[in-house]
Amino acid sequence: MPTKESFLAPGKFPLGLIIGVLALIGILLLPTPEGLPVAGHRVLAILVFAIIVWVSEAVSYETSSIIILGLIVFLVGLSPSMDNHAKDWGTSASMNLALTGFGNSALALVTAALFLAACMTFTGLDKRIALSTLNLVGTSTKSIFVGTILVIIVLSLVVPSATARGAAMLPIIMGIIAAFGVDKRSNLAAGLMIVVAEGISVWNIGIQTAAAQNLLTVGFMEKMLGERVAWVDWLIAALPWSLIMSVVLVVVVLKLLPVEVNGLQGGRETVRKQKEELGPMSSAQKRLLLVTLILIGFWATEGKLHKFNTTATTTVALAMLLLPKIGVINWKDIQARVPWGTVIVFGVGISLGTALLQTKAGEWLGTQIVANTGLDTFSPTMIFAVLAAFLIVIHLGFASATALSSSMIPIMIALLQNLPGDINRLGMTMILGFVVSYGFILPINAPQNMVCLGTETFNAKQFAKVGIVVTVIGYLLMVLFAATYWKWLGLL
DSSP: OOOHHHHHSTTOOOHHHHHHHHHHHHHHHSOOOTTOOHHHHHHHHHHHHHHHHHHHTOSOHHHHHHHHHHHIIIIIHTSBOSSOTTSBOOHHHHHHHHTGGGGOHHHHHHHHHHHHHHHHHHHTHHHHHHHHHHHTSOSBHHHHHHHHHHHHHHHHHHOOOHHHHHHHHHHHHHHHHHHHTOOTTSHHHHHHHHHHHHHHHHHHHHOGGGOHHHHHHHHHIIIIISOOOOHHHHHHHHHHHHHHHHHHHHHHHHHHSOOSOSBOTTHHHHHHHHHHHTOSOOHHHHHHHHHHHHHHHHHHTBTTTBOOOHHHHHHHHHHHHHSTTTSSOOHHHHHHHSOHHHHHHHHHHHHHHHHHHHTTHHHHHHHHHHHHHOGGGSOHHHHHHHHHHHHHHHHTTOSOHHHHHHHHHHHHHHHHHTSOSSOOHHHHHHHHHHHTTOOOSOGGGSHHHHHHHTTTSSOHHHHHHHHHHHHHHHHHHHHHHHHTHHHHTTOO
16 A cells, blocks of 8 residues: 555656556547447546556555545536536536435445444454354364354354454464464465455355445445345355355365364363453443344344344444443444545445446446347356456456445446346346455455465465465356356346
8 A cells, every 4th residue: 555655755656546547538538439428438437547546556445536536526527417418517416426425325334334343343242252153163173174164154244344354363363373383384374364364255245244345236236226135135145155165165275285283282272261361251242242133133034024124223233332331332432443444435436336327337338348249149147157257357456345346336237237138137236246255366355365464374376276266166156056046046
């Protein structure tokens, strides 16, 4: 991430930002294609600029998001109106467009989820849950790997932040590695930490509230398709895949990185000792656990036992956790623990997607892709296979699944809307949203990967060695699901 000093130092202006600006100007200077409004032409230029800056990480995501806001305000604001070409949009209208994302219910859910994750780390409940789960498994090497996956699953339900889950697990896993008495660059250490990083990505797919990119996908569904997928419907679709891939991940790691020891003497005692150091469960932890369990209950029964959506129930839960006496955290502590930059990036991502929709840029782009690829002649399963492969490849250039979702999901939806035939566009969008979480190959492709890489237990080559196999198997399994299970569910 560039520092303030790097911007001020002579000769160090970020190359990615220069390329992004040149690409923006170059596209703006091109003649506006037939059928594409001027405002849409300019939004496509902004999209290309955003992708280049996000991929190159020339500036922070927060900085690039503010730049994108400014570009939408002025480039769209000075464009001819969609209804009356003799008049401009006007900067007031374009400002409303640029800030659309900040009034979206998905942003409220992401913010509330980040607050909930902050409550978990503040009270230490996340670490207690992780240790309690590990304490239930045996002391063989395979049991430790299985226990690690179980911790990931449990934390994915209660800590809706991949980075926070990774941070919560690091000291516990490092303690287990030390208890084995092996070097931190051993296959055992590398395997366990890779399972943590890639297992989090696997369960980002399995649980809707586990990752911001899922909530962004849900937000685009609501905005562009007028519908959303309930938490439990997402779980029904994704759970079998995540369960199978959890087994695949452990098997692949043990096969490609053979461990040096078969068991851990006193392993359970090591975990128990760490748990004892936490002391008895505090009153705040008990209250937080109760609220979290009730919240999960509401998520799981949405549309079945009640009509309250995930955003509404999560917001009420957060309000309870902030109340004096009843709650577990105050505003000052929350303020210091919530990554507000994520909220900004998320809001701008929704705004960019909305701009693609309202200026007809997404519709035009979708039409061009369909006309030039022959996708309209493919079966729904083949359409998914092609688009999923595209998302997996392009993800190699992104360090943020949120950024990938912001730029690609609106285009995917616009493309699906331009395809003929009886396609379940909502279901197809959801399963394409699953693919956005494929951060398996490069450490830089997901923040939790980088958190785990910081332990120096594995290198990028080891990570890619496992990740390529997991990606190929995961992709083929999704194509199989598209042809069978998801088809039976009516998602295609």
